[in-house]
Amino acid sequence: MTSRTTGPRSTTGLRFTKGHGTHNDFVLVADTRGDLELTPEQVRTLADRRGGIGGDGVIRLAPTAAIARAGEAVADQVLAEEPAAIWFMDYRNADGSVAEMCGNGVRVFTAFAESLGLVDLDTTELALGTRAGVKRVRKETGPDGVPWYAVDLGPWRLPGGAEAAAAGADAAVAVRGWAAPRPALSVDLGNPHTVVALGSTDELARIDLTQAPQVAPPPPHGTNVELVVPLEETTSGAETAGRVRMRVHERGVGETQSCGTGAVAAALAVRTWAAAGGRAPVDTWFVEVPGGLLRVRVLTDGHAELAGPAQLVFSGETTLV
Numbered sequence: 001m002t003s004r005t006t007g008p009r010s011t012t013g014l015r016f017t018k019g020h021g022t023h024n025d026f027v028l029v030a031d032t033r034g035d036l037e038l039t040p041e042q043v044r045t046l047a048d049r050r051g052g053i054g055g056d057g058v059i060r061l062a063p064t065a066a067i068a069r070a071g072e073a074v075a076d077q078v079l080a081e082e083p084a085a086i087w088f089m090d091y092r093n094a095d096g097s098v099a100e101m102c103g104n105g106v107r108v109f110t111a112f113a114e115s116l117g118l119v120d121l122d123t124t125e126l127a128l129g130t131r132a133g134v135k136r137v138r139k140e141t142g143p144d145g146v147p148w149y150a151v152d153l154g155p156w157r158l159p160g161g162a163e164a165a166a167a168g169a170d171a172a173v174a175v176r177g178w179a180a181p182r183p184a185l186s187v188d189l190g191n192p193h194t195v196v197a198l199g200s201t202d203e204l205a206r207i208d209l210t211q212a213p214q215v216a217p218p219p220p221h222g223t224n225v226e227l228v229v230p231l232e233e234t235t236s237g238a239e240t241a242g243r244v245r246m247r248v249h250e251r252g253v254g255e256t257q258s259c260g261t262g263a264v265a266a267a268l269a270v271r272t273w274a275a276a277g278g279r280a281p282v283d284t285w286f287v288e289v290p291g292g293l294l295r296v297r298v299l300t301d302g303h304a305e306l307a308g309p310a311q312l313v314f315s316g317e318t319t320l321v
C-alpha cells in the first residue's frame with residue numbers, strides 16, 4: 001500500500017476507502033504521516049451522498065503523536081496511558097462536526113488498519129487512540145462465520161447517577177408525531193446518548209425520524225437518540241441474553257442504519273430499567289438495528305464491549321477535496 005510512504009494524496013487525488021459496520025458507513029483516509037488537514041466543509045463534501053462519496057462519517061487514520069502535536073491534549077493522555085496506541089481514530093460526523101467516539105467506526109477503522117498492514121488482529125489486539133481514550137479491539141468469529149471485531153469501549157456512565165437509575169429517566173424526548181414527550185435515560189459512552197423505550201416493534205417501524213427528536217433538558221453538546229423495544233430474552237446453555245430492537249437518530253448525521261455506541265447505550269438502558277423493576281441484570285445483549293445485528297457485553301470491570309462485523313467495500317481517489 002503506497003499510502004504508507006506517500007501520504008493520502010497522490011498526484012491525481014485523495015486516496016480513500018469506503019467501509020461500513022452494520023451499514024453505518026464511513027469514508028476512511030489513511031493519513032499515516034499525520035499531515036492531512038480536513039476542514040468541516042471538506043468532510044461534508046466527502047460524506048455527501050449525492051455530490052460526494054457518501055457516508056455517515058469520515059474517519060482519518062493518523063499517528064496519535066501527530067494529533068498530540070496538533071494540540072489535542074487527549075492524544076497526549078492516550079500515549080501516557082498506552083504507548084502502544086500509536087494510531088488514532090480522528091472521527092467526524094457527516095455534518096463536519098467532531099465526535100468523541102464511534103463504536104462502529106472503531107471496528108471499521110480496525111479492518112482498514114489491517115488492510116493497510118498496520119496491525120495483525122490474528123495475532124494481537126489493537127490499542128487504538130480516540131478522543132474518548134484508549135480502546136482495545138480484538139477479532140473473533142461471528143455467529144455468521146465472518147470475522148467480528150469486539151471493542152472494549154471502556155467505562156460507561158449514567159450522567160443522572162443513582163437517582164436516574166432508580167427512576168429510569170432523567171430526560172424527556174419528543175419525536176415528530178407524538179402527542180407528548182416521553183421519559184428517557186441519558187447514557188454516556190464517551191459520547192452522549194438518550195434512550196427512550198417504545199411499546200412495540202410496529203410503533204418503532206412507524207416512527208418518523210426525518211427530524212431530530214427534541215430532548216429536554218437540552219444536552220449541552222447535543223445527543224444521539226435511541227428508540228428501543230425490549231424483546232424476549234433467549235437462553236443458550238447457561239447463558240441468558242437480552243435482545244432489543246432499535247432505531248437511532250445520530251447527532252451530526254440524522255437517522256442511520258446502525259450506531260455502535262447507541263446499541264450499547266440501548267442495552268444499558270434496558271438493563272437499568274429491568275434492574276429498577278427488581279429483575280436480575282443480564283450481561284449479554286443482542287441489538288437488532290436496521291443494518292444488522294450487534295452484540296453488547298457488560299464486563300465485570302464496569303466496562304462495556306461492542307462486537308459486530310466490519311466491511312471494506314471499495315477504494316479510490318477523489319479530486320473533491
Ligand SMILES: N[C@@H](CCC[C@H](N)C(=O)O)C(=O)O
Nearest residue numbers: 099102103104191259260261
Ligand atoms: N455511529 C457511531 C457514533 C458516531 C458519533 C455520533 N454521531 C456522535 O456525534 O456522538 C457509533 O457507531 O457509535
